[in-house]
Amino acid sequence: MRIIIVKKKISNFPSYFRDWISTFRAKVTIICLIGLCLVPLLTQNPYFLGIFTTFMIFTLFAASWDFLAGFVGQVSFGQAVFLGVSGYVTAYLIRYLSFPWWLSLVIGSIIAVLFGLIVGVPALRLKGPYLALGTLSMSMIMYQLFLMGSLATMWEDAFGTLLFGAEGVSQITPISPNIIIEYFITLLIMCVSLLILTHITKSNVGTIFKAIRDDETGTSASGINTTNYKILAFMISGLFAGVAGGLFAMRFRGVNPGVFQPLYSFYAIIIAAMGGLATISGSAIGAFIFVFAGELLRETQDLSLLIFSVILILFIRFAEHGLLKPTLERIQELWDIVLGR
Protein backbone atom coordinates (compact mmCIF):
# COMPACT_ATOMS: atom_id res chain seq x y z
CA MET A 1 0.00 0.00 0.00
CA ARG A 2 2.68 2.42 1.11
CA ILE A 3 4.87 1.54 -1.88
CA ILE A 4 2.00 2.29 -4.25
CA ILE A 5 1.52 5.71 -2.66
CA VAL A 6 5.23 6.46 -2.98
CA LYS A 7 5.19 5.33 -6.62
CA LYS A 8 2.18 7.50 -7.27
CA LYS A 9 3.94 10.46 -5.70
CA ILE A 10 7.02 9.91 -7.86
CA SER A 11 4.99 9.57 -11.04
CA ASN A 12 3.04 12.70 -10.09
CA PHE A 13 6.23 14.58 -9.35
CA PRO A 14 6.75 16.23 -12.76
CA SER A 15 3.24 17.67 -12.73
CA TYR A 16 3.60 18.68 -9.09
CA PHE A 17 6.84 20.41 -9.96
CA ARG A 18 5.23 22.11 -12.96
CA ASP A 19 2.42 23.41 -10.73
CA TRP A 20 4.91 24.67 -8.23
CA ILE A 21 7.15 26.35 -10.79
CA SER A 22 4.17 28.18 -12.28
CA THR A 23 3.60 30.02 -9.00
CA PHE A 24 5.23 33.38 -8.52
CA ARG A 25 6.80 32.34 -5.24
CA ALA A 26 8.62 29.48 -6.93
CA LYS A 27 10.11 31.79 -9.56
CA VAL A 28 11.43 34.16 -6.91
CA THR A 29 12.85 31.20 -4.95
CA ILE A 30 14.64 29.85 -8.03
CA ILE A 31 16.05 33.27 -8.92
CA CYS A 32 17.35 33.66 -5.36
CA LEU A 33 18.90 30.19 -5.47
CA ILE A 34 20.59 30.84 -8.81
CA GLY A 35 21.81 34.13 -7.38
CA LEU A 36 23.32 32.38 -4.38
CA CYS A 37 24.99 29.79 -6.65
CA LEU A 38 26.52 32.58 -8.75
CA VAL A 39 28.03 34.49 -5.82
CA PRO A 40 31.30 32.47 -5.79
CA LEU A 41 31.72 33.27 -9.50
CA LEU A 42 31.57 36.98 -8.77
CA THR A 43 33.98 36.96 -5.89
CA GLN A 44 36.41 34.48 -4.40
CA ASN A 45 37.12 36.81 -1.55
CA PRO A 46 36.99 34.64 1.60
CA TYR A 47 35.67 37.59 3.59
CA PHE A 48 32.57 38.02 1.42
CA LEU A 49 31.93 34.31 1.03
CA GLY A 50 32.32 34.00 4.79
CA ILE A 51 29.60 36.59 5.33
CA PHE A 52 27.32 34.67 2.98
CA THR A 53 28.03 31.42 4.82
CA THR A 54 27.23 33.11 8.13
CA PHE A 55 24.01 34.42 6.61
CA MET A 56 22.97 30.89 5.64
CA ILE A 57 23.75 29.50 9.10
CA PHE A 58 21.71 32.21 10.77
CA THR A 59 18.86 31.59 8.31
CA LEU A 60 18.70 27.98 9.41
CA PHE A 61 18.97 28.90 13.09
CA ALA A 62 16.18 31.49 12.85
CA ALA A 63 14.02 29.13 10.77
CA SER A 64 14.23 26.52 13.52
CA TRP A 65 12.96 29.11 16.00
CA ASP A 66 10.28 30.30 13.59
CA PHE A 67 9.09 26.72 13.19
CA LEU A 68 8.61 26.36 16.94
CA ALA A 69 7.11 29.80 17.57
CA GLY A 70 5.25 30.46 14.34
CA PHE A 71 3.84 27.02 13.66
CA VAL A 72 3.54 25.36 17.06
CA GLY A 73 3.05 28.51 19.16
CA GLN A 74 5.82 27.66 21.62
CA VAL A 75 7.80 30.87 22.07
CA SER A 76 11.21 29.76 23.26
CA PHE A 77 13.95 32.10 24.46
CA GLY A 78 16.38 29.23 24.80
CA GLN A 79 17.11 28.40 21.19
CA ALA A 80 20.78 29.12 21.91
CA VAL A 81 20.91 25.93 24.00
CA PHE A 82 20.57 23.83 20.86
CA LEU A 83 23.06 25.98 18.98
CA GLY A 84 25.61 25.72 21.76
CA VAL A 85 25.23 22.04 22.59
CA SER A 86 25.56 20.96 18.99
CA GLY A 87 28.39 23.43 18.45
CA TYR A 88 30.33 22.04 21.41
CA VAL A 89 29.79 18.41 20.46
CA THR A 90 30.74 19.00 16.84
CA ALA A 91 33.82 20.98 17.81
CA TYR A 92 34.89 18.40 20.39
CA LEU A 93 34.55 15.48 17.99
CA ILE A 94 36.50 17.22 15.25
CA ARG A 95 39.24 18.59 17.48
CA TYR A 96 39.87 15.78 19.94
CA LEU A 97 38.58 12.64 18.25
CA SER A 98 39.38 13.66 14.66
CA PHE A 99 35.97 12.66 13.36
CA PRO A 100 35.11 13.77 9.82
CA TRP A 101 33.07 16.98 9.79
CA TRP A 102 29.85 15.42 8.51
CA LEU A 103 29.81 12.70 11.17
CA SER A 104 30.49 15.28 13.89
CA LEU A 105 27.67 17.43 12.52
CA VAL A 106 25.26 14.49 12.53
CA ILE A 107 26.19 13.46 16.08
CA GLY A 108 26.05 17.08 17.28
CA SER A 109 22.58 17.48 15.79
CA ILE A 110 21.37 14.24 17.37
CA ILE A 111 22.58 15.46 20.78
CA ALA A 112 20.67 18.70 20.11
CA VAL A 113 17.55 16.60 19.42
CA LEU A 114 18.03 14.94 22.82
CA PHE A 115 18.27 18.41 24.34
CA GLY A 116 15.03 19.22 22.53
CA LEU A 117 13.55 16.35 24.50
CA ILE A 118 15.10 17.60 27.73
CA VAL A 119 13.84 21.16 27.13
CA GLY A 120 10.50 19.96 25.78
CA VAL A 121 9.41 17.77 28.67
CA PRO A 122 9.49 20.40 31.44
CA ALA A 123 8.31 23.05 28.99
CA LEU A 124 5.03 21.20 28.50
CA ARG A 125 3.74 22.41 31.83
CA LEU A 126 4.63 26.00 30.99
CA LYS A 127 2.56 28.25 28.78
CA GLY A 128 3.10 31.64 27.17
CA PRO A 129 5.38 33.96 29.15
CA TYR A 130 6.28 31.19 31.60
CA LEU A 131 7.60 29.06 28.78
CA ALA A 132 9.68 32.00 27.57
CA LEU A 133 11.09 32.51 31.08
CA GLY A 134 11.72 28.80 31.58
CA THR A 135 13.64 28.39 28.34
CA LEU A 136 15.51 31.64 28.97
CA SER A 137 16.72 30.42 32.34
CA MET A 138 17.68 27.11 30.77
CA SER A 139 20.04 28.86 28.37
CA MET A 140 21.47 30.92 31.24
CA ILE A 141 22.10 27.76 33.24
CA MET A 142 23.96 26.28 30.28
CA TYR A 143 25.97 29.47 29.89
CA GLN A 144 27.02 29.49 33.53
CA LEU A 145 27.69 25.75 33.46
CA PHE A 146 30.08 26.06 30.55
CA LEU A 147 31.64 29.24 31.91
CA MET A 148 31.94 28.03 35.52
CA GLY A 149 33.47 30.91 37.38
CA SER A 150 34.55 30.13 40.93
CA LEU A 151 33.56 26.50 40.89
CA ALA A 152 35.65 25.90 37.79
CA THR A 153 38.90 27.02 39.42
CA MET A 154 38.34 24.53 42.24
CA TRP A 155 37.56 21.84 39.75
CA GLU A 156 40.55 22.80 37.62
CA ASP A 157 42.98 22.44 40.47
CA ALA A 158 41.74 18.93 41.04
CA PHE A 159 40.82 17.54 37.64
CA GLY A 160 41.75 20.02 34.91
CA THR A 161 39.48 22.23 32.88
CA LEU A 162 35.78 21.51 33.19
CA LEU A 163 33.84 21.62 29.93
CA PHE A 164 36.77 23.50 28.37
CA GLY A 165 36.14 26.54 30.60
CA ALA A 166 35.80 30.08 29.33
CA GLU A 167 38.14 29.40 26.41
CA GLY A 168 35.87 26.87 24.78
CA VAL A 169 37.07 24.65 21.96
CA SER A 170 39.09 26.37 19.31
CA GLN A 171 41.28 25.66 16.30
CA ILE A 172 38.94 23.16 14.72
CA THR A 173 39.29 22.49 11.04
CA PRO A 174 36.62 23.93 8.76
CA ILE A 175 34.47 21.79 6.44
CA SER A 176 37.01 22.32 3.73
CA PRO A 177 40.11 24.49 3.39
CA ASN A 178 38.52 25.75 0.19
CA ILE A 179 36.02 28.46 1.11
CA ILE A 180 34.00 27.86 -2.07
CA ILE A 181 33.38 24.21 -1.17
CA GLU A 182 32.43 25.27 2.35
CA TYR A 183 30.05 27.81 0.84
CA PHE A 184 28.28 25.29 -1.37
CA ILE A 185 28.03 22.63 1.33
CA THR A 186 26.43 25.16 3.69
CA LEU A 187 24.09 26.29 0.91
CA LEU A 188 23.04 22.71 0.23
CA ILE A 189 22.45 21.95 3.91
CA MET A 190 20.44 25.16 4.34
CA CYS A 191 18.24 24.48 1.29
CA VAL A 192 17.54 20.87 2.25
CA SER A 193 16.77 21.87 5.85
CA LEU A 194 14.41 24.67 4.84
CA LEU A 195 12.72 22.33 2.36
CA ILE A 196 12.19 19.71 5.07
CA LEU A 197 10.90 22.31 7.55
CA THR A 198 8.47 23.76 5.00
CA HIS A 199 7.34 20.28 4.06
CA ILE A 200 6.66 19.41 7.71
CA THR A 201 4.48 22.50 8.13
CA LYS A 202 2.40 21.48 5.12
CA SER A 203 2.03 17.83 6.17
CA ASN A 204 -0.61 16.29 8.42
CA VAL A 205 1.70 16.69 11.41
CA GLY A 206 1.99 20.36 10.48
CA THR A 207 -1.80 20.67 10.57
CA ILE A 208 -1.77 19.33 14.12
CA PHE A 209 1.08 21.72 15.06
CA LYS A 210 -0.90 24.69 13.79
CA ALA A 211 -3.96 23.48 15.68
CA ILE A 212 -1.93 23.39 18.91
CA ARG A 213 -0.77 26.94 18.18
CA ASP A 214 -4.33 28.21 17.64
CA ASP A 215 -6.08 26.37 20.48
CA GLU A 216 -4.43 23.75 22.62
CA THR A 217 -7.54 22.77 24.60
CA GLY A 218 -9.49 22.48 21.38
CA THR A 219 -6.81 20.25 19.90
CA SER A 220 -7.00 17.86 22.83
CA ALA A 221 -10.80 17.89 22.44
CA SER A 222 -10.18 16.76 18.86
CA GLY A 223 -8.51 13.66 20.23
CA ILE A 224 -4.90 14.70 19.70
CA ASN A 225 -2.26 13.94 22.32
CA THR A 226 -0.85 17.47 22.43
CA THR A 227 1.95 16.46 24.82
CA ASN A 228 3.58 14.11 22.32
CA TYR A 229 3.29 16.55 19.46
CA LYS A 230 4.79 19.39 21.48
CA ILE A 231 7.78 17.24 22.41
CA LEU A 232 8.12 16.25 18.75
CA ALA A 233 8.09 19.93 17.77
CA PHE A 234 10.85 20.74 20.27
CA MET A 235 12.91 17.87 18.90
CA ILE A 236 12.48 18.97 15.28
CA SER A 237 13.39 22.52 16.21
CA GLY A 238 16.36 21.21 18.18
CA LEU A 239 17.53 19.18 15.21
CA PHE A 240 17.72 22.12 12.83
CA ALA A 241 19.09 24.53 15.42
CA GLY A 242 21.65 21.80 16.08
CA VAL A 243 22.62 21.59 12.42
CA ALA A 244 23.05 25.38 12.50
CA GLY A 245 25.13 25.03 15.68
CA GLY A 246 27.51 22.51 14.11
CA LEU A 247 27.95 24.66 11.03
CA PHE A 248 28.43 27.67 13.28
CA ALA A 249 31.27 25.99 15.17
CA MET A 250 33.00 24.99 11.93
CA ARG A 251 32.48 28.40 10.35
CA PHE A 252 34.07 30.24 13.26
CA ARG A 253 36.65 27.52 13.85
CA GLY A 254 35.55 27.03 17.43
CA VAL A 255 32.99 27.68 20.14
CA ASN A 256 33.04 29.30 23.56
CA PRO A 257 30.43 29.56 26.32
CA GLY A 258 29.19 32.77 24.67
CA VAL A 259 27.02 30.76 22.26
CA PHE A 260 24.77 29.83 25.17
CA GLN A 261 24.04 33.45 25.89
CA PRO A 262 20.40 34.50 25.57
CA LEU A 263 21.79 36.97 23.04
CA TYR A 264 21.88 34.26 20.39
CA SER A 265 18.26 33.34 21.10
CA PHE A 266 17.40 37.00 20.62
CA TYR A 267 19.24 37.01 17.29
CA ALA A 268 17.00 34.18 16.13
CA ILE A 269 13.92 36.10 17.24
CA ILE A 270 15.04 39.35 15.60
CA ILE A 271 15.80 37.57 12.33
CA ALA A 272 12.54 35.62 12.27
CA ALA A 273 10.53 38.72 13.17
CA MET A 274 12.17 40.72 10.39
CA GLY A 275 11.42 38.02 7.85
CA GLY A 276 7.92 37.39 9.14
CA LEU A 277 6.63 34.84 11.62
CA ALA A 278 5.32 31.50 10.43
CA THR A 279 6.99 31.74 7.02
CA ILE A 280 10.19 29.64 7.45
CA SER A 281 11.74 31.08 4.27
CA GLY A 282 11.21 34.60 5.63
CA SER A 283 14.18 33.90 7.87
CA ALA A 284 16.39 34.15 4.80
CA ILE A 285 15.44 37.80 4.25
CA GLY A 286 15.78 38.53 7.95
CA ALA A 287 19.17 36.84 8.20
CA PHE A 288 20.39 38.61 5.06
CA ILE A 289 19.62 42.01 6.56
CA PHE A 290 20.85 40.98 9.98
CA VAL A 291 24.22 39.59 8.93
CA PHE A 292 25.04 42.31 6.41
CA ALA A 293 23.88 45.12 8.68
CA GLY A 294 25.90 43.44 11.43
CA GLU A 295 29.02 43.61 9.23
CA LEU A 296 28.38 47.28 8.47
CA LEU A 297 27.93 47.99 12.17
CA ARG A 298 31.07 46.08 13.10
CA GLU A 299 32.81 49.31 14.07
CA THR A 300 30.09 50.10 16.58
CA GLN A 301 29.81 46.63 18.04
CA ASP A 302 28.65 47.81 21.44
CA LEU A 303 25.79 49.68 19.84
CA SER A 304 24.71 46.95 17.41
CA LEU A 305 22.37 45.20 19.83
CA LEU A 306 20.76 48.53 20.67
CA ILE A 307 20.31 49.28 16.98
CA PHE A 308 18.82 45.85 16.31
CA SER A 309 16.48 46.21 19.26
CA VAL A 310 15.23 49.50 17.87
CA ILE A 311 14.80 47.87 14.47
CA LEU A 312 12.82 45.05 16.11
CA ILE A 313 10.53 47.52 17.85
CA LEU A 314 9.98 49.35 14.56
CA PHE A 315 9.15 46.05 12.87
CA ILE A 316 6.68 45.09 15.57
CA ARG A 317 5.04 48.50 15.29
CA PHE A 318 4.96 49.03 11.53
CA ALA A 319 5.46 45.65 9.86
CA GLU A 320 4.24 43.00 12.25
CA HIS A 321 3.98 40.44 9.46
CA GLY A 322 7.61 40.88 8.55
CA LEU A 323 9.22 41.60 5.23
CA LEU A 324 8.67 38.44 3.20
CA LYS A 325 5.01 38.78 2.27
CA PRO A 326 4.93 42.51 1.49
CA THR A 327 8.18 42.23 -0.47
CA LEU A 328 6.82 39.35 -2.55
CA GLU A 329 3.64 41.34 -3.24
CA ARG A 330 5.60 44.42 -4.34
CA ILE A 331 7.85 42.36 -6.61
CA GLN A 332 4.81 40.69 -8.11
CA GLU A 333 3.19 44.04 -8.84
CA LEU A 334 6.41 45.22 -10.46
CA TRP A 335 6.62 42.01 -12.43
CA ASP A 336 3.09 42.48 -13.68
CA ILE A 337 3.88 46.04 -14.75
CA VAL A 338 7.03 44.92 -16.56
CA LEU A 339 5.09 42.24 -18.40
CA GLY A 340 2.44 44.84 -19.22
CA ARG A 341 -0.42 43.02 -17.56
Added chain:
Amino acid sequence: MGVILEVKNLTKKFSGLTAVNDFSFEVRRGEFTGLIGPNGAGKTTLFNLISGHEKPSSGTIRFDGRDITGMKPHQIVNLGIARTFQIVRSFRFMTLLDNIAVSCLSPRGKKVAKEYGIDEYASSILAAVGLVDKARIPPIILPHGDLRKLQIGKALGTNPQLLLLDEPFSGLSHEEQKGITDLIIRLHDDGVTVFMTGHVLRELMHLVPRVVAMHQGKYITEGPPQEVANNRIVLEAYLGKGSEQLA
Protein backbone atom coordinates in the same frame (compact mmCIF):
# COMPACT_ATOMS: atom_id res chain seq x y z
CA MET B 1 -30.27 -0.83 24.70
CA GLY B 2 -27.28 -0.90 27.02
CA VAL B 3 -26.04 1.94 29.15
CA ILE B 4 -23.37 3.91 27.29
CA LEU B 5 -22.61 6.55 29.92
CA GLU B 6 -22.94 6.03 33.64
CA VAL B 7 -22.16 8.82 36.08
CA LYS B 8 -22.13 7.88 39.76
CA ASN B 9 -21.89 10.18 42.79
CA LEU B 10 -19.84 12.66 40.82
CA THR B 11 -18.61 15.64 42.86
CA LYS B 12 -16.44 18.56 41.87
CA LYS B 13 -15.34 21.12 44.42
CA PHE B 14 -13.63 24.36 43.54
CA SER B 15 -12.18 26.15 46.53
CA GLY B 16 -15.28 26.69 48.67
CA LEU B 17 -17.79 26.05 45.90
CA THR B 18 -19.32 22.69 45.04
CA ALA B 19 -20.09 22.96 41.34
CA VAL B 20 -21.27 19.38 40.94
CA ASN B 21 -22.66 17.70 44.04
CA ASP B 22 -23.09 13.91 44.27
CA PHE B 23 -24.53 13.72 40.76
CA SER B 24 -25.69 10.40 39.30
CA PHE B 25 -27.42 9.60 36.02
CA GLU B 26 -27.28 7.29 33.01
CA VAL B 27 -27.50 7.66 29.25
CA ARG B 28 -28.50 4.63 27.18
CA ARG B 29 -27.05 3.81 23.78
CA GLY B 30 -28.80 5.60 20.93
CA GLU B 31 -30.71 7.85 23.29
CA PHE B 32 -31.31 11.56 22.83
CA THR B 33 -31.07 13.25 26.21
CA GLY B 34 -31.08 16.83 27.38
CA LEU B 35 -29.56 18.37 30.51
CA ILE B 36 -31.39 21.41 31.80
CA GLY B 37 -30.76 23.82 34.59
CA PRO B 38 -30.57 27.59 35.07
CA ASN B 39 -27.32 29.50 34.52
CA GLY B 40 -24.67 28.42 36.98
CA ALA B 41 -26.31 25.06 37.68
CA GLY B 42 -23.05 23.26 36.90
CA LYS B 43 -23.90 21.88 33.47
CA THR B 44 -20.66 22.92 31.83
CA THR B 45 -18.62 21.64 34.78
CA LEU B 46 -20.38 18.30 34.46
CA PHE B 47 -19.46 18.24 30.78
CA ASN B 48 -15.85 19.14 31.56
CA LEU B 49 -15.70 16.26 34.02
CA ILE B 50 -17.08 13.76 31.51
CA SER B 51 -14.77 14.95 28.72
CA GLY B 52 -11.73 14.94 31.01
CA HIS B 53 -11.03 18.68 30.88
CA GLU B 54 -11.42 18.72 34.65
CA LYS B 55 -10.77 16.04 37.23
CA PRO B 56 -13.60 15.13 39.63
CA SER B 57 -13.08 15.43 43.39
CA SER B 58 -14.89 12.10 43.83
CA GLY B 59 -17.23 9.76 42.04
CA THR B 60 -16.90 7.68 38.89
CA ILE B 61 -17.72 8.00 35.20
CA ARG B 62 -18.09 4.85 33.12
CA PHE B 63 -18.29 4.86 29.36
CA ASP B 64 -19.32 1.68 27.58
CA GLY B 65 -18.54 -0.32 30.72
CA ARG B 66 -15.06 1.17 31.10
CA ASP B 67 -14.01 3.46 33.93
CA ILE B 68 -12.86 6.72 32.35
CA THR B 69 -12.63 8.81 35.54
CA GLY B 70 -9.54 11.01 35.50
CA MET B 71 -8.47 10.12 31.96
CA LYS B 72 -6.95 12.80 29.71
CA PRO B 73 -9.26 14.56 27.23
CA HIS B 74 -7.58 13.03 24.17
CA GLN B 75 -7.84 9.51 25.60
CA ILE B 76 -11.55 9.98 26.23
CA VAL B 77 -12.10 11.34 22.71
CA ASN B 78 -10.36 8.30 21.27
CA LEU B 79 -12.72 6.02 23.20
CA GLY B 80 -15.64 7.67 21.43
CA ILE B 81 -16.88 10.69 23.38
CA ALA B 82 -16.68 13.95 21.47
CA ARG B 83 -17.82 17.30 22.77
CA THR B 84 -18.47 20.86 21.70
CA PHE B 85 -17.91 23.93 23.84
CA GLN B 86 -20.37 26.57 24.99
CA ILE B 87 -17.96 29.30 23.92
CA VAL B 88 -17.03 28.40 20.36
CA ARG B 89 -13.50 27.19 19.88
CA SER B 90 -11.83 26.98 16.52
CA PHE B 91 -8.37 26.98 14.99
CA ARG B 92 -8.58 30.59 13.92
CA PHE B 93 -5.88 30.80 11.27
CA MET B 94 -6.50 27.48 9.57
CA THR B 95 -9.01 26.72 6.83
CA LEU B 96 -12.28 25.04 7.78
CA LEU B 97 -11.06 21.92 6.01
CA ASP B 98 -7.94 21.82 8.19
CA ASN B 99 -10.07 22.53 11.27
CA ILE B 100 -11.94 19.30 10.60
CA ALA B 101 -8.81 17.47 9.42
CA VAL B 102 -7.26 17.81 12.90
CA SER B 103 -10.04 15.64 14.34
CA CYS B 104 -9.70 13.22 11.44
CA LEU B 105 -5.99 12.88 12.31
CA SER B 106 -6.74 11.71 15.85
CA PRO B 107 -6.09 7.98 16.27
CA ARG B 108 -9.81 7.20 16.35
CA GLY B 109 -10.74 9.50 13.49
CA LYS B 110 -7.86 8.24 11.37
CA LYS B 111 -9.14 4.67 11.43
CA VAL B 112 -12.15 5.75 9.39
CA ALA B 113 -10.63 8.67 7.53
CA LYS B 114 -7.69 6.64 6.21
CA GLU B 115 -9.93 4.65 3.88
CA TYR B 116 -11.18 7.75 2.11
CA GLY B 117 -8.16 10.04 2.48
CA ILE B 118 -8.00 12.68 5.21
CA ASP B 119 -8.99 15.64 3.04
CA GLU B 120 -11.81 13.80 1.29
CA TYR B 121 -13.20 12.57 4.58
CA ALA B 122 -12.92 16.02 6.15
CA SER B 123 -14.76 17.62 3.24
CA SER B 124 -17.51 15.00 3.46
CA ILE B 125 -17.98 16.07 7.09
CA LEU B 126 -18.02 19.71 6.01
CA ALA B 127 -20.72 18.78 3.52
CA ALA B 128 -22.68 17.02 6.26
CA VAL B 129 -22.69 20.12 8.47
CA GLY B 130 -23.40 22.37 5.48
CA LEU B 131 -20.12 24.28 5.22
CA VAL B 132 -18.53 22.63 2.20
CA ASP B 133 -18.66 25.81 0.10
CA LYS B 134 -16.53 27.56 2.74
CA ALA B 135 -13.87 24.85 2.99
CA ARG B 136 -10.96 27.15 2.07
CA ILE B 137 -11.62 30.09 4.39
CA PRO B 138 -10.52 30.52 7.99
CA PRO B 139 -13.13 30.61 10.78
CA ILE B 140 -12.28 34.16 11.91
CA ILE B 141 -14.57 35.56 9.23
CA LEU B 142 -17.47 33.16 9.78
CA PRO B 143 -20.80 34.17 11.35
CA HIS B 144 -21.62 32.68 14.74
CA GLY B 145 -24.09 30.13 13.36
CA ASP B 146 -21.48 28.64 11.05
CA LEU B 147 -19.01 28.43 13.93
CA ARG B 148 -21.53 26.34 15.85
CA LYS B 149 -21.80 24.03 12.85
CA LEU B 150 -18.02 23.86 12.62
CA GLN B 151 -17.88 22.81 16.27
CA ILE B 152 -20.16 19.89 15.56
CA GLY B 153 -18.13 19.03 12.47
CA LYS B 154 -14.93 19.00 14.52
CA ALA B 155 -16.55 16.64 16.98
CA LEU B 156 -17.77 14.37 14.16
CA GLY B 157 -14.27 14.06 12.75
CA THR B 158 -13.30 11.86 15.67
CA ASN B 159 -16.08 9.40 14.76
CA PRO B 160 -17.86 9.59 18.14
CA GLN B 161 -20.36 7.18 19.65
CA LEU B 162 -21.50 9.76 22.16
CA LEU B 163 -21.76 13.43 21.33
CA LEU B 164 -21.81 15.97 24.15
CA LEU B 165 -23.19 19.30 22.95
CA ASP B 166 -22.76 22.20 25.37
CA GLU B 167 -25.40 24.86 24.63
CA PRO B 168 -25.38 24.33 20.86
CA PHE B 169 -28.03 27.04 20.40
CA SER B 170 -26.62 29.84 22.51
CA GLY B 171 -26.35 33.14 20.67
CA LEU B 172 -28.13 31.95 17.53
CA SER B 173 -31.01 33.46 15.59
CA HIS B 174 -34.19 31.49 15.08
CA GLU B 175 -33.25 30.32 11.56
CA GLU B 176 -29.75 29.37 12.62
CA GLN B 177 -31.23 27.39 15.51
CA LYS B 178 -33.36 25.49 13.08
CA GLY B 179 -30.35 24.56 10.94
CA ILE B 180 -28.50 23.19 13.96
CA THR B 181 -31.61 21.36 15.19
CA ASP B 182 -32.00 19.59 11.85
CA LEU B 183 -28.33 18.67 11.91
CA ILE B 184 -28.52 17.21 15.41
CA ILE B 185 -31.66 15.22 14.56
CA ARG B 186 -29.94 13.83 11.47
CA LEU B 187 -26.90 12.77 13.50
CA HIS B 188 -29.10 11.07 16.06
CA ASP B 189 -30.93 9.22 13.28
CA ASP B 190 -27.53 8.01 12.06
CA GLY B 191 -27.02 6.28 15.38
CA VAL B 192 -24.99 8.75 17.44
CA THR B 193 -26.01 9.02 21.07
CA VAL B 194 -26.58 12.71 21.82
CA PHE B 195 -26.41 14.37 25.21
CA MET B 196 -26.91 18.12 25.15
CA THR B 197 -27.39 21.00 27.54
CA GLY B 198 -29.50 24.10 27.29
CA HIS B 199 -30.55 26.65 29.82
CA VAL B 200 -33.66 27.66 27.88
CA LEU B 201 -36.26 24.96 28.35
CA ARG B 202 -38.26 25.78 25.23
CA GLU B 203 -35.42 24.88 22.83
CA LEU B 204 -35.00 21.43 24.30
CA MET B 205 -38.68 20.68 24.86
CA HIS B 206 -39.49 19.88 21.24
CA LEU B 207 -36.24 18.12 20.55
CA VAL B 208 -35.48 15.53 23.20
CA PRO B 209 -37.70 12.79 24.60
CA ARG B 210 -35.98 12.84 27.98
CA VAL B 211 -34.31 15.51 30.09
CA VAL B 212 -32.24 15.46 33.27
CA ALA B 213 -32.69 18.49 35.51
CA MET B 214 -29.85 20.01 37.51
CA HIS B 215 -29.80 22.82 40.02
CA GLN B 216 -26.92 24.12 42.12
CA GLY B 217 -24.85 21.09 41.18
CA LYS B 218 -27.48 18.62 42.36
CA TYR B 219 -29.55 16.06 40.49
CA ILE B 220 -33.23 17.01 40.72
CA THR B 221 -35.30 14.83 38.46
CA GLU B 222 -35.51 13.30 35.02
CA GLY B 223 -38.23 12.26 32.60
CA PRO B 224 -40.15 13.55 29.60
CA PRO B 225 -39.70 17.32 29.21
CA GLN B 226 -43.34 18.17 29.97
CA GLU B 227 -43.21 16.33 33.27
CA VAL B 228 -39.90 17.80 34.30
CA ALA B 229 -41.09 21.30 33.41
CA ASN B 230 -43.92 20.93 35.92
CA ASN B 231 -41.65 19.72 38.70
CA ARG B 232 -41.84 22.02 41.69
CA ILE B 233 -38.08 22.30 42.27
CA VAL B 234 -37.40 22.90 38.59
CA LEU B 235 -39.93 25.70 38.51
CA GLU B 236 -38.46 27.20 41.66
CA ALA B 237 -35.00 27.03 40.18
CA TYR B 238 -36.01 28.88 37.07
CA LEU B 239 -38.60 31.29 38.43
CA GLY B 240 -37.96 31.53 42.15
CA LYS B 241 -39.92 30.35 45.19
CA GLY B 242 -43.69 30.53 45.19
CA SER B 243 -43.91 30.36 41.45
CA GLU B 244 -45.91 27.12 41.31
CA GLN B 245 -49.06 29.17 41.70
CA LEU B 246 -48.06 31.21 38.65
CA ALA B 247 -47.47 28.14 36.56
